[in-house]
Amino acid sequence: MKKSLLISALAMATTVAGAQNPIVQTRYTADPAPMVSGDRLYLYTSHDEAGADFFWMYNWRLYSTSDMVNWTDHGMPLSLDTFSWADDRAWAAQCIERDGKYYWYICAHSKLTNAMAIGVAVGDSPTGPFRDAIGKPLVDNGTWDNIDPTVMIDDDSQAWVFWGNPNIYYIRLNRDMISYSGKVEKVEQTVEGFGAPDMKLRKKDVKYKDCYTEGPWLMKRDKLYYLLYAAGGVPEHIAYSTAKKPTGPWKYRGEIMPLSKTGSFTNHCGVADFKGHSYFFYHTGKLPGGGGFGRSAAVEEFKYNPDGTFPIINPTDE
Numbered sequence: 322m323k324k325s326l327l328i329s330a331l332a333m334a335t336t337v338a339g340a341q342n343p344i345v346q347t348r349y350t351a352d353p354a355p356m357v358s359g360d361r362l363y364l365y366t367s368h369d370e371a372g373a374d375f376f377w378m379y380n381w382r383l384y385s386t387s388d389m390v391n392w393t394d395h396g397m398p399l400s401l402d403t404f405s406w407a408d409d410r411a412w413a414a415q416c417i418e419r420d421g422k423y424y425w426y427i428c429a430h431s432k433l434t435n436a437m438a439i440g441v442a443v444g445d446s447p448t449g450p451f452r453d454a455i456g457k458p459l460v461d462n463g464t465w466d467n468i469d470p471t472v473m474i475d476d477d478s479q480a481w482v483f484w485g486n487p488n489i490y491y492i493r494l495n496r497d498m499i500s501y502s503g504k505v506e507k508v509e510q511t512v513e514g515f516g517a518p519d520m521k522l523r524k525k526d527v528k529y530k531d532c533y534t535e536g537p538w539l540m541k542r543d544k545l546y547y548l549l550y551a552a553g554g555v556p557e558h559i560a561y562s563t564a565k566k567p568t569g570p571w572k573y574r575g576e577i578m579p580l581s582k583t584g585s586f587t588n589h590c591g592v593a594d595f596k597g598h599s600y601f602f603y604h605t606g607k608l609p610g611g612g613g614f615g616r617s618a619a620v621e622e623f624k625y626n627p628d629g630t631f632p633i634i635n636p637t638d639e
């Protein structure tokens with residue numbers, strides 16, 4: 322059983338079938354973030370522009386499926402126009418449901434600080450419509466580190482947002498999901514935790530190449546917290562760390578998706594369990610005409626190892 326694609330060009334909310342990677346073959350879709358709601362899996366993506374020479378990106382896209390074979394294109398529910406404070410770089414994002422509302426955490430360039438910022442949109446359904454939830458960024462402290470938010474609601478109902486490149490930050494969201502308590506915290510990147518120490522040492526010593534770079538994905542399984550992320554600088558592979566608490570300490574657990582010839586020097590992952598199967602989403606540059614700035618979401622079904630660790634997952638075209 323495998324994926325899909327061939328989302329028709331007419332597409333909007335049209336169901337079409339296919340059976341190979343990339344999932345979407347009619348446009349570029351990067352930074353895939355799955356969310357299961359009801360009996361559907363929703364895939365929130367960013368969107369590379371054809372022919373771009375950098376990550377000049379303006380909107381986010383949404384697809385869904387009930388069977389991992391037939392996908393529905395829900396169009397572009399969110400764009401930079403949604404956020405009065407944002408003017409460029411509509412980068413990685415993730416959506417989550419709480420109390421019947423859907424919170425889509427995004428990052429974009431802030432006009433207010435001339436740096437990257439984290440924002441949040443809210444809607445009444447997984448497909449929106451979405452609006453800027455607070456009319457200003459959630460985090461906008463003037464650093465370019467503020468990219469790639471990942472969000473998780475813990476069993477004790479505490480919601481967490483992690484993000485960052487090359488540093489990792491987190492906040493504890495309040496129950497309203499649009500404000501937070503305490504301050505922005507920074508994760509200490511020890512060798513034990515992430516395979517490498519801070520950026521200065523990474524640059525000096527190549528043995529520290531296997532380090533956190535960006536694109537965190539926070540999840541919990543059997544009481545253990547997992548932080549998956551793009552690692553190793555350029556080009557990126559996917560690695561992960563685990564911890565008994567979201568605040569750490571983290572333990573580096575190795576690679577999940579090793580470097581391979583995908584045509585994209587970035588990678589960015591998301592994981593979902595859906596209808597009894599586990600899926601690992603990532604992106605490649607494999608769509609014809611694609612590459613490092615023309616990426617496409619892809620997916621692999623996998624099984625966790627009996628001890629809860631991730632297997633090695635390689636990209637396929639199937």
Ligand code: FUB
Pocket residue numbers: 351352367376412413468469535536587588589
């Ligand atoms: O899509 C733009 C940026 O490229 C993302 O924010 C990073 O994770 C990398 O995939």
